Amino acid sequence: MSQTLQASTLLAVPMAPLVGSALAGIFGTRFGGNKIGRGLTHSLTILGVFIAFVLSAMTLQSVAMDGARFNETLYTWMVVGDLKMEIGFMVDGLTAMMMCVVTFVSLMVHLYTIGYMQEDEGYNRFFSYISLFTFSMLMLVMSNNMLQLFFGWEAVGLVSYLLIGFWFNKPTAIFANMKAFLVNRVGDFGFILGIGLIAAYGGTLNYTEAFAKAGELGALTFPGTDWMLVTVICICLFIGAMGKSAQFPLHVWLPDSMEGPTPISALIHAATMVTAGIFMVTRMSPFFELSDTALNFILVIGAITALFMGFLGLIQNDIKRVVAYSTLSQLGYMTVALGASAYSVAVFHLMTHAFFKALLFLGAGSVIMGMHHNQDIRWMGGVRKYMPITWITSLLGSLALIGTPFFSGFYSKDSIIEAVAESTLPGAGFAHFAVLAGVFVTAFYSFRMYFLVFHGEERYDQNPDAHHDDHHAHDDHHGDHGHDHGPHESPWVVTVPLVLLAIPSVLIGFYTIDPLLYGEFFSDAIFINADKHPVMHELAHEYHGAVAMALHALSTAPFWLAVAGVASSYYMYMINPAVPAAIKRVFHPIYVLFENKYYLDWINENILARGARALGTGLWKGGDQAIIEGGVVNASWKLVGWVSMLTRQLQSGYLYHYALVMILGVFVLMTWFVWLK
Numbered sequence: 001m002s003q004t005l006q007a008s009t010l011l012a013v014p015m016a017p018l019v020g021s022a023l024a025g026i027f028g029t030r031f032g033g034n035k036i037g038r039g040l041t042h043s044l045t046i047l048g049v050f051i052a053f054v055l056s057a058m059t060l061q062s063v064a065m066d067g068a069r070f071n072e073t074l075y076t077w078m079v080v081g082d083l084k085m086e087i088g089f090m091v092d093g094l095t096a097m098m099m100c101v102v103t104f105v106s107l108m109v110h111l112y113t114i115g116y117m118q119e120d121e122g123y124n125r126f127f128s129y130i131s132l133f134t135f136s137m138l139m140l141v142m143s144n145n146m147l148q149l150f151f152g153w154e155a156v157g158l159v160s161y162l163l164i165g166f167w168f169n170k171p172t173a174i175f176a177n178m179k180a181f182l183v184n185r186v187g188d189f190g191f192i193l194g195i196g197l198i199a200a201y202g203g204t205l206n207y208t209e210a211f212a213k214a215g216e217l218g219a220l221t222f223p224g225t226d227w228m229l230v231t232v233i234c235i236c237l238f239i240g241a242m243g244k245s246a247q248f249p250l251h252v253w254l255p256d257s258m259e260g261p262t263p264i265s266a267l268i269h270a271a272t273m274v275t276a277g278i279f280m281v282t283r284m285s286p287f288f289e290l291s292d293t294a295l296n297f298i299l300v301i302g303a304i305t306a307l308f309m310g311f312l313g314l315i316q317n318d319i320k321r322v323v324a325y326s327t328l329s330q331l332g333y334m335t336v337a338l339g340a341s342a343y344s345v346a347v348f349h350l351m352t353h354a355f356f357k358a359l360l361f362l363g364a365g366s367v368i369m370g371m372h373h374n375q376d377i378r379w380m381g382g383v384r385k386y387m388p389i390t391w392i393t394s395l396l397g398s399l400a401l402i403g404t405p406f407f408s409g410f411y412s413k414d415s416i417i418e419a420v421a422e423s424t425l426p427g428a429g430f431a432h433f434a435v436l437a438g439v440f441v442t443a444f445y446s447f448r449m450y451f452l453v454f455h456g457e458e459r460y461d462q463n464p465d466a467h468h469d470d471h472h473a474h475d476d477h478h479g480d481h482g483h484d485h486g487p488h489e490s491p492w493v494v495t496v497p498l499v500l501l502a503i504p505s506v507l508i509g510f511y512t513i514d515p516l517l518y519g520e521f522f523s524d525a526i527f528i529n530a531d532k533h534p535v536m537h538e539l540a541h542e543y544h545g546a547v548a549m550a551l552h553a554l555s556t557a558p559f560w561l562a563v564a565g566v567a568s569s570y571y572m573y574m575i576n577p578a579v580p581a582a583i584k585r586v587f588h589p590i591y592v593l594f595e596n597k598y599y600l601d602w603i604n605e606n607i608l609a610r611g612a613r614a615l616g617t618g619l620w621k622g623g624d625q626a627i628i629e630g631g632v633v634n635a636s637w638k639l640v641g642w643v644s645m646l647t648r649q650l651q652s653g654y655l656y657h658y659a660l661v662m663i664l665g666v667f668v669l670m671t672w673f674v675w676l677k
Helices: 007-027 038-066 094-118 123-142 146-164 169-204 207-212 214-218 228-243 253-259 261-269 275-281 290-315 319-339 342-372 389-401 409-424 428-454 492-517 533-544 546-553 557-575 578-586 588-595 597-651 656-677
Strands: 069-081 083-091
Touching: 007 038, 007 069, 007 083, 007 094, 007 123, 038 094, 038 123, 038 389, 069 146, 083 094, 083 123, 083 146, 094 123, 094 275, 094 319, 094 342, 094 492, 123 146, 123 261, 146 169, 146 228, 146 253, 146 261, 146 275, 169 207, 169 214, 169 228, 169 253, 207 597, 214 228, 214 253, 228 275, 228 290, 253 261, 253 319, 261 275, 261 319, 261 342, 261 557, 261 578, 275 319, 275 342, 290 319, 290 597, 319 409, 319 428, 342 389, 342 409, 342 492, 389 409, 389 492, 389 578, 409 428, 409 492, 409 546, 409 557, 428 557, 492 533, 492 546, 557 578, 578 588, 588 597
Parallel strands: none
Antiparallel strands: 069 083
C-alpha cells in the first residue's frame, strides 16, 4: 500500500550537508576567524553527509518496500499570473536511488579527503565546498519543478568552478575552472530556453502539471516553422545535458577538470555533476518520448562521445586523465541508452558507474599519494606489492568498468548494448557499432593503465620529473607523506572508502537488475511509449535472470571484445613494449590528432572564441559607439544645439526685425495661395 513520506525528513536530507558546509565555511576559515580546527571541521561535514545518507537509505527502503511517494510544494516563492515559482520535493524510485548514490559516494569522498588533503592549507575550505556540492546535487534530484531543478543545476556548476580552481595560485587550475564555467554556460543557455518554452506554452514549471500537458505541446509547431514544438524543447533541454554531462562537442571542460584535487574529481565524475544531465533527460521522458528526432539526435551524440572519447584515453599517460576519458566514454553509453528510450538502463548504468568510477578515481588518488604525487603511469610499475589494498580494489573497479560478467558494470553496460541493438531509430546502426567498438577500446586503455601501474618492472626511480604532483607545485609541504623513497600503502581513511566502494562495484548490478530494469521500481518515474519504442519490452522478453545473462554473455561479442582488449594491452605493455612505439610511428598523424584532442580546443580558442570576441568588438564599436552613441545620442544633442543656435539668431530683440519677418511671412503665404490657384 502506498505511503506518504514526511516533508521534515526529506528536508533534512539536503539541509544536513548545507549546515555542515556553512559551519565549516564560516567558522573553519579566515572568513570567520578560524574558530574551529581541522578535526571538528571534517567531523561536522562528515556528520552532515552521514545523516543525509542514512535518511536517504531509509527513504529508499520506504519507496522500494512500502511504495511510499512524496510530491508536494513546501514553499511558494513567487506567483506571476498563473505561473508559480515554488520549492518542493518529488520522491519516487528515480529520486530515491539518486539520493542514495549521491550521499553514499559523497560520504566516501569525505572520509577519503581526510587522508588525501591532510597537508593542504585549504583543508577546511575544501570540506565546506564538497558538502555544498552535495547539497546542490540533492536539491537538483529531489526537485518537483523546473525552477528548483535549474537552481540545483547552476549550483553544482558554481561549486564545481570553485573546486576545479581550488588551488587558485596554479594557472592551469584557473584556466580549467574558467573553461568549465564557460562551456557549461553554453549548454545552460539551451537548457533555460527549453524550460522557458515549457513555461510559455505549458503555463507551468511543475513536473506533474507539465507532463500532463505533454500531449498538448506535442501537437503544436514552433512559431514560424513546421518544426514540432516538443522537438525544439527536447533538443534545447538536451543541449543543457550536453554541457553538464560532457557530451561531444561540449565535453572539452571535463578532462581539464583534473586540475582540481582527486577527491573532487571522483565526486564530479562519479555521482554528481556529470550525471545531472542523464537524470534530467530521464525525468523529462514524457517530453522526449514525443520526438523521435530528438531521440535520434541524443543517440548519435552519445555514440560519438562513447567511441571517440574512448580513443583519446588510449594515449593518456596521466593516471587521472585516463579515468577522466573513461568517464566521458561511459557518459556516452548512458546517453545512447537515453536515445534508445531505455531510460531505466541509462540510470542503472549511472548507478553502477558511480560506484566503480568513484573507486577508480580514489584508487588513482591513492596511487598518486603512494607514488609521492607522481601521476605519470610511465614511471610507475610493480606497485601491486607495495599497495595491496589499492591494487585489489583498483582491479575490481577495472573489471567492473570493462563489463566483466557478474560484475556490476556488466549488467548495465551489456543492457545498453542490447537496447541499442533493438532500437529502430535511424542512428541505431552507427550507435551499435560505436558501443561495441567502445568495449574493446575501454578494456584496452583500462588495463593499459592497470598493467603499467601495478605490474611489470618498477620504473618510479627513473622518473625524469620527480616533482610532478597532483597538488600545486610551489607548495612543498605537500611532500611525500612520510618522505620515504618507495611506494607505500595509503592510510586507513583512504583504503576504507576503497573497500566500501569495491563491494557495490562487484555486487550491486547482480542484485538490482531485476527490480530496476524489469520490475516496477521506475514505473511511475519513467514514461515510455511502448508502441513506438518497444526496446524495454524486447529486453524483458530476452531476459531470464541475472545468472543466465552473465553465463550467456560468455559467448557474445562484447565479452570477447573485452577479452581481446585486455589481452592486447597485456601483450603490448608487459610482453612486447616495442609494439606501441611501432604503432605510434606508423599511425603518427592519427596519434597527433588524438594528442591534440581532435583540435577542438584549438577550434574553440582560435575560431569560436576569437569570432565571438570579434563580433562583440564589432557590436561595441560599430553598434554602441558608432550608431547608438555617435548616431543617436551625440547626433541628437548636436541637432538640438544647432537648432537652438539658429533660433537664437532669429530672436534678436529688435522690433523692425520681427516686422520684417511678419511681412515676408505674409508675402510667402500670398504667393503660395496664388500658386495653388
